[in-house]
Amino acid sequence: MNWSRLTALATCALLLSGCTVVKTTAHPVAIAPSTVPFGLLDPTIPFTNQLKVTFAERSIYFVNAQGRLVALRRLLPTPHTLNEILNVMAAGPTSAEASDGIGTYVPTVVHINQATLHNGVGYVDLSPVFLALSPVGQQRATAQIVLTAQAAGATKGVRITVAQQPYLAGLPNRRQVSVVTPADVRYLLQR
Numbered sequence: 673m674n675w676s677r678l679t680a681l682a683t684c685a686l687l688l689s690g691c692t693v694v695k696t697t698a699h700p701v702a703i704a705p706s707t708v709p710f711g712l713l714d715p716t717i718p719f720t721n722q723l724k725v726t727f728a729e730r731s732i733y734f735v736n737a738q739g740r741l742v743a744l745r746r747l748l749p750t751p752h753t754l755n756e757i758l759n760v761m762a763a764g765p766t767s768a769e770a771s772d773g774i775g776t777y778v779p780t781v782v783h784i785n786q787a788t789l790h791n792g793v794g795y796v797d798l799s800p801v802f803l804a805l806s807p808v809g810q811q812r813a814t815a816q817i818v819l820t821a822q823a824a825g826a827t828k829g830v831r832i833t834v835a836q837q838p839y840l841a842g843l844p845n846r847r848q849v850s851v852v853t854p855a856d857v858r859y860l861l862q863r
Contacts (some may be wrong), residue, residue: 726750731774731823732761733816737773741819741860744769755787757824758817764809777812779805785835787821794818794826797833807842814841815857822854829853 690700705713728750746760762784765774781801796817805813818830829851832839840848843856 679859680761692759720802728752730757730760731820732757733819733823734761734765734769734814735775735777735816737801739860741777741816741857742774743819743823753787754821754824754826755784756791756795758787758796758820761816761820777809779813782813787858788822789825792826792828794824794830795833796821796830797836799837800835802834802839813843813845814862815860816853818857819861826855829856 713767715837726749727747729745730748730752731743732746734744736742744765748756748760761776762778762780762782764770764776764778764780779801781799782802782805785797785799787794787796789795802810802813814830814832817832818826831851832841838850839854840850841856842848843852844859
């Protein structure tokens with residue numbers, strides 16, 4: 673490229689750099705709802721006529737500073753599944769909640785492989801890392817999963833499998849069960 677073309681190109685770029693399509697102001701300016709483009713204020717998802725997004729609050733159980741399980745509310749798009757709710761729990765508390773002393777008994781390395789709900793019983797499959805937790809850690813993580821699942825509709829308990837293999841949950845009274853009910857884990861609830 674010769675120097676005159678390069679100089680002309682640089683000059684044009686310099687002149688255009690001061691141009692903008694959007695007017696700038698020193699302060700924010702309110703936009704009239706009638707001027708918002710593409711139907712972005714419509715009650716439906718943009719570019720559709722029928723899809724509406726609704727949200728519902730769900731209880732997700734976490735651990736307070738005293739080591740007790742407490743329900744915190746999360747806003748989730750509907751419809752949501754047990755799997756989605758438990759994955760929100762497995763993601764742990766928000767940074768604001770963590771700064772308030774909220775934690776989790778379910779480490780983020782434990783993945784919820786699958787979770788379904790049938791006739792009031794939750795069926796939850798966990799990753800094999802769950803078995804690496806101490807027996808007490810497994811009891812507490814199970815309690816957190818069961819109470820969160822109960823709030824989502826698993827009122828008759830939760831059957832846990834690990835990598836699709838049956839898991840017998842050990843309870844503090846040395847009893848082992850294949851279906852853990854909310855009554856089995858109430859001892860960890862905030863009183």
